[in-house]
Amino acid sequence: MEFDPTWMLLGLPLAFVLGWLASRLDLRQLRAENRSAPKAYFKGLNFLLNEQQDQAIDAFIEAVQNDPDTSELHFALGNLFRRRGEYDRAVRVHEHLLSRGDLSTSDRDRAQHALALDFLKAGLLDRAEDALNRLEDTAYEAQARLALLAIYERSRDWEHAAAIASKMHGADQGDFSTRQAHYLCEQALALSAQGDRPGAKALLEQAVAAAPDAARPRIELARLFQLMGQHDAVLSTLRAMGERNPAALPLASALMVEAANASSRREEVHQLLLSHYTHSPSLDVLESIVALENAQPSLQATARQRYVQHLDKERSLVAAAKWLAEEKLEHEQFHPQIQRALDHAVKPLTRYRCAACGFEARQHFWQCPGCQTWDSYPARRVEEL
Template sequence: MAFDLQWLLIGLPIAFALGWLGSRLDLRQWKREQRESPRAYFKGLNLLLNEQQDKAIDAFIEAVQHDPDTTELHFALGNLFRRRGEYERAVRVHEHLLGRADLAQADRDRAQYALAQDFMKAGLFDRAEQAYQALDGSAFDTEARLALLTLHERSRAWRAAVEVAQKLERSGTGSFSTRIAHYWCELALEADAAQHPEDGDTALRHARLAAPHLARPLVITGQRAARRGDLNGALKAWNELLVAQPTAFNLVAKDYAATALAAGQADAALDRLRELYARAPTMDLLAAIAMLDPAPEGQRVRLFRHLQDQPTLSAAQELLRQTTAADGVAPLTAEETQGVRDAVGRAAKPLQRYRCAACGFEAQHYFWQCPGCLSWDSYPPQRLEDL
């Protein structure tokens, strides 16, 4: 049967016309989807800026439905879910992103980091740890290690915390020597609780090497020596603390005095305490001095002088206690009474204020409208000491 060329001449224009029409329809649909997707996206952003998170989530869900391949929309939606406390939905969004084979490596790392944050916020610390560890060597390596450090601190996994902190320090993130020393101190306390004193000694040596300036290793060293009955070892550690960190010495001042008495070194310890008190007077040092020089007359004189220089409630309370502790003790003199009055007035002054219930702004005078947040009737009509 011969082929009629006439049909070919008729069919070619028809096929061309149908192809052109189909392409136009596809193009219009694509343009319409492109218009609808940005519109929904910007609508969500506008709602988010207006703090309407529920409506913003709906808008972003609509945008994702129009363009399921857009990663930025997924990230925005997942972050919104996390901020709303809907951690399960946030996890599903970020796991969906990680399941896409066409996802770029940068976006994959970003989704992995977001997933780790979801687990962290949800309290799933074991899964969060695994998710952060998967970011090793990625663009989020430093952020992941910092998060792991916080995670190890919360779970009291001190050895793991030491390793992570050392990696951060080697990478140039910053100095973590103080934190590393504290981790070793925690390990020393754990070793003592488990009755492994050798491990405790090793941990304290690492702590001293990590941060020689830190007070805590010296405090613990002295306490451990005192418990073992090594009085000279305890005094040696605390004398070193007195020189290196005189402010922190207040934490062990009374223990130092008691140990010096037991070791027969009360006079030398008293001289050191008086010298330190002259530079930086505190009630802790004053109490330690009283243990080494217990004469009531001397204690009262020291307390009165301290009250004149440092009008604190603690000093006033101790002076009152000493003047009423036993019969035959002379009552407060006029100067001592004035010192107690000054200390009480100083301590009471911060409590003689009004505080706004809306923003916490405090003022000596009562305001009907808060100067801080401009709320009306937000001040309770009682001062802080009456609440």
Template structure:
């Protein structure tokens, strides 16, 4: 067949025109897509800034649908779901990210960290632990360890919590001696509940060695010694606590009364408590003084004198209620009703209050039941704060 050059010359302009039209169509489509995706993204961002989370989620879903490869939008959407409490949807978003083969290694770690947070918020502690352990050696290691620590504390797994606390301390993220001491005390409490008193003493001795100025190990050890029938040792333990942890005197005062009376050390304990009270007046110390004086045979009027003395320096409704309980009123027939009203009024004042979240309780807690913060309860009652 004879080669016809004229056909080629005629075809070249046609090919050029078709190529130009195709390129114009691709550019126009690309520009349209680029305009649509940012528009949905910025619309969602605007809703988010105006705290309109429902509309923000809808806008981000629209943006993700128009560009499924946008990882940042997936992270934003997952975080929004978690903040709204829609943990199942947040999990699906982050699991979808992890299933993508084109995801960078750093984004993979980021998605795993976000997934662990989803599990934690949803209360799926086992799955959260599994996800957090896989972040060792990554840039999320520090925050993952802190989350693991909170996870183990929440599930009362004190041994694993201690391991993580040691890692955090060796990694330069602060001192965890106080927490480690609490973990040992919690293990000692479990041993005491199961009547394994020797092992409980081992834990408490270790706790005192780790945090020598912490009040809890000595207070718990004194309780253990009283239970073992060794009040003299308990009294000695508590007198040491008066020196190492003077701020906790209000907590150990009742135990000091019990142990001192059991080992005939009442007068010595009374003098110690009086000296402490003169420096720092406290309702619990005052009650301990009244109890020791009553045990020594002092008349009941002595107690009222102490409460009256307290009222001279501290405007205390609790002390006033206790003082008036022993007084003879002019209209004595109304005394029971007045006393019941006063006792009801002072109940909220005798509680302990968490300094971190404000949670109030009748008893003192070393770890707040509300916010899980350690040592957030002052040793003083609400009225004394």
């Protein structure tokens, strides 16, 4: 059978027409999809800007359904779920992203970081820790380490916290020497409570070496020496602390008085505290000076006048109340009622206040119980701020 070229002439136009029709159909479908996806996306963005999060989530879900391969929409949707407290849905979105094989390395790291934040916000600290550890050697490494540090502090896992702080300090991600000293102090206190005083002493000496200018390591070491009956070591340690960090001496003045009374070195400590008080008047240092002078009969009259002399330096209701407690009034029968009223009024003034969040406490904290910030409590009381 011979080939008839007429069929080829007839087939070529037909194939061209069919190809043109197919391309038009694909183009129309593509345009329809492109119109629907951006429309849903911008609708969601508009709802988000108007703080209508429920409607924004519905719009983004529609956009994701129209274009399931778009990672940015998944990230937006996951973040919205997290902000609304729907952590299980946020986790599902970010885990779906991580399961995709076509995800770029940068987007994979981003999804891993987002997943870690989901677990962290949900309070699933063990799963958050695992997710954050996977971010080592990524662009999110520094953020992950900070989050891990917060987890370990929250769970009081001081050993792991010290390891993370050491990594960050070594990688020039900040100065964590003082934070490391705090972690060593916390471990030392735990050992001391268990009766391991030599182990506690070794850790506190490491803390002093890690942060020579920090007040806490030397104060904790002095307290340990006091427990061990080494009163001379207490005074030498606190003297060194006062030289390195004079502002923190009010926190240690009462301990210095205890050691001075136990070692018969009252005069030495008395002169040291007077010298500090002259340059920087402080209620706690004043109290320590008065305590030392009251222990010596020849100085008791001087001690009574210390509070009045303090009023020349500072307008202190606390000092006035303490002076009045020892004075005889014209109508002495009303003294107890007046004194009770004054003592009640000065109570809030003798507290310590966190400089970061304003949380007030009767005792000084190295880490604020309210905002968990380290070294946010000044060494001075509320009245002196």
